[in-house]
Amino acid sequence: MSLPTSRRFVAQLLEALSLLPQSDAENPLNAASEPAKKQLLSLQVLFPNEFLPALDLLDRRLVTRFRVMDEREGPRRPCDEPSKSTDNHTSNYETPLQHNPHDTIYYVRSAQQRSSRYSASYDTTTSYEVRLQSWNCSCPAFAFSAFPVMHSESPDLSYEPASEPRPHEDTVHGEGYAMDATKRDLTWAFGGATLSSDMPPVCKHILACVLVEECPKTFGAFAQESTVCVEEAAGWAAGWGD
Structure with a gap:
């Protein structure tokens, strides 16, 4: 049996984490099971420079998921009305939130620490802007990750998510993985629409959004939801947000 690609391995790891039973604690991470801790430790090993900063962004509630209103879904909300925002911290995540990933955009606020003699605050x-389908973040760190100074070799542009089988990997799923992975189709690939089979470029912002999107029972409570019209979404894309 051939080993899974880096992208497939991360996708399986995240899926295994999302399927593990979660506690009813206010902060699921405080009462994480042993299998969940193993999955989280694996993510830390895979992303040593991004995983903990991504958790920090989630812990400070700096991630917001924007759902762009579709005119076919009902009466259009005038853009002079305030956008509908909800805090998922009080939501029940036994079932993932229903939304279309194609009309979903994430915005992650970047807070710089301001230190003083007596205290520290964040400005x-x-x-x-983070888009998981096209796999892009507007931060400089993602640009440097996507276009490094030195390329050791040409990337392999032969990645085909739909053509690869999904073997059961005990080393990835561990205990608590009750579903048979051989009977499910891969509907999501870590790296979005990128073509390379190698590990895609990653920054702390895009990793935080991936955790919210793919593991809603564990990380969904740390993100906010906002429903916006097309014009408001365009304003955010132009840099006219909060």
Whole structure:
């Protein structure tokens, strides 16, 4: 049996984490099971520079998921009305939130720490746009990750998510993985629409959004939801947000 690609391995790891039973604690991470801790440790090993900063962004509630209103879904909300925002911290995540990933955009606020002699505070300065389908973040760190100074070799552009089988990997899923992976189709690939089979570029913002999107029972409570019209979404994309 051939080993899974890096992208497939991360996708299986995240899916295994999302399927593990979660506690009813206010913060699911405080009462994480042993299998969940193993999955989280694996993510830390895979992303040593991004995973903990991504958790920090989630812990400070700096991630917002924007759902762009579709005119076919009902009466259009005038854009002079305030957008509908909800805090998922009080939501029940036994079932993932229903939304279309194609009309979903994430914005992650970047807070710079301001230190003084007696205390430290955070000044929110910039919001970075994250799109998981096209796999892009507007932050500089993602650009440097996507276009490094040195390329050791040409990337392999032969990645085909739909053509690869999904073997059962005990080393990835561990205990608590009750579903048979051989009977499910892969509907999501880590790296979105990128073509390379190698590990895609990653930053802390895009990793935080991936955790919210793919593991809603564990990380969904740390993100906010906002429903916006097309014009408001365009304003955010142009940099006219909060």
